[in-house]
Amino acid sequence: QQQVKQSPQSLIVQKGGISIINCAYENTAFDYFPWYQQFPGKGPALLIAIRPDVSEKKEGRFTISFNKSAKQFSLHIMDSQPGDSATYFCAASMRQGAQKLVFGQGTRLTINP
């Protein structure tokens, strides 16, 4: 099955706090796991991505944690800022073929000042 499940659906975090969004997948053929950020009226923009040969990847305040055995991965946003308020999507794709992205349902993140 191609499904990617994302939680929570919405999240409110205080400025300076840590935002955590979780995703789980079923298809073990997936080998690329990106996170996209989407602002209202805009298209999704790639934020950070990971391949299953590493368990963690950090870029600035954004970290992906990956658990291959559990088929789960998560996005951590450290020192969350009001400008981080957006909808976040996890996704997965396979190296073979079209490399089409299978997206989670999205998390609407609100950072309160």
Added chain:
Amino acid sequence: GAGVSQTPSNKVTEKGKYVELRCDPISGHTALYWYRQSLGQGPEFLIYFQGTGAADDSGLPNDRFFAVRPEGSVSTLKIQRTERGDSAVYLCASSLRGGAIQYFGAGTRLSVL
């Protein structure tokens, strides 16, 4: 161009009409994808082009949907006999030679009345 360009940004049509949505990918990107994003959901894959040919059209919901990319650059998504259920944001993405990193346009918001 600097990014993926989609026109029009908004399209309102009546049930049963024909519509065309245009995507202009990043210059030099040979891979082009169409996705559909319903309200409150993640994008769903429709079709993938590598060059001029549709390499994977498994996401097209039915034969009312068709897409072309005659010169390997601009693509047009065509929807015949539109239905209210076709209302959504149609996103286009491009990537270099079908790589995992996809760059999205802002989308066309289609409203079928």
